Amino acid sequence: MGFFGAEHAILQAPLGPDLSCPELVAAVSNAGGMGFLRAPDQDRSDIVKKLIQRTRELTERPFGIGVVLAFPHEKTITVALEEKVAALWVFWDDFPAEKVEKCHQAGVKVVHQVGSVEEAVKAAQAGVDALVVQGVEAGGHVRSKTPLLVLLPAVVDALRGYNIPIIAAGGIVESRGYVAALALGAQGVCLGTRFLATPECTAHPLYKKKLLEAGVSETDYTDLYGRSRWRAPHRVIRTPFHEQWKSELPSDGTEVGQPIIGRTTIYDRDEEVPRFSGKVPNSSTSGDVESMAMYAGTGVGLIHEIVPAASVVNGLVEGAQAIIQQLGRSVDPGLSRERLTTMV
Incomplete structure (x- = not known):
């Protein structure tokens, strides 16, 4: 399943403030996932432009940039739209319909990370293009107080009238978590901690x-x-x-x-x-x-070694396909084996 032009609906979370460097983001996107830069909290348009341009030197694939709405962000968003990144990831506040529409006019998709059913419905009503549903298991700053196992299906149920991809986040680091998220109704997954443990990431x-x-x-x-x-x-x-x-x-x-x-x-x-x-x-x-x-x-x-970002993406896909094929042989999940396989 593709995601905004990417081969797989596997997202690398915007790791902040500067751990989502262009090298990591490009490596994820080049592997068929979708990488996200993390914008400075100081709303520095000069840095944002350099980050986007450097990432473009490393990949021709789609990538995005994440913005924490709790901090000044207007200049950041302006540059992101001018540079026409594939997607703008927003988090920790409302992003009203008029701002979503401004992004759409610039040809930029909007991904809104949420931590509750109420936030998910509000974001869907605003017209965002995808939702990242973050469970309390997530690392970094956490909006949710609810485990992903409960929150994700609740959001899926609440948004049945909307045609919005739902991406699962929180505690997912390998293919078993990927398949579990699909079983709960997600169309893809978002990983943060797993991508910290890669050579491309600038974590200490x-x-x-x-x-x-x-x-x-x-x-x-x-x-x-x-x-x-x-x-x-x-x-x-x-x-x-x-x-x-x-x-x-x-x-x-x-x-x-x-x-x-x-x-x-x-x-x-x-x-x-x-x-x-x-x-x-x-x-x-x-x-x-x-x-x-x-x-x-x-x-x-569940993380035991430092591996390249491309290996993380490929391992997720190959591992999930193997699990789904095994499930297809042992149980009847209510979906054809072909349909399950195409989900990853």
């Missing part, structure tokens, strides 16, 4: 190491990091630092005034990293990296 090497070491119960849904900037719940790896401090920082405490534990360069800006900062460690980060926020979904315990 220690961050990638922690991803491989984490077990299936070693993430936490919390609001410990980055409270002064964006007090939104998020899911992180339960590092020793996190376990020590998750109950120690007062509920009204923030990273403001905390000791500086490192430095990092985000796009072209050198920045300090205070303790409890929400800044994710990238390849430039120095200092006490182990005490920084390391976002990951619950599926992290």
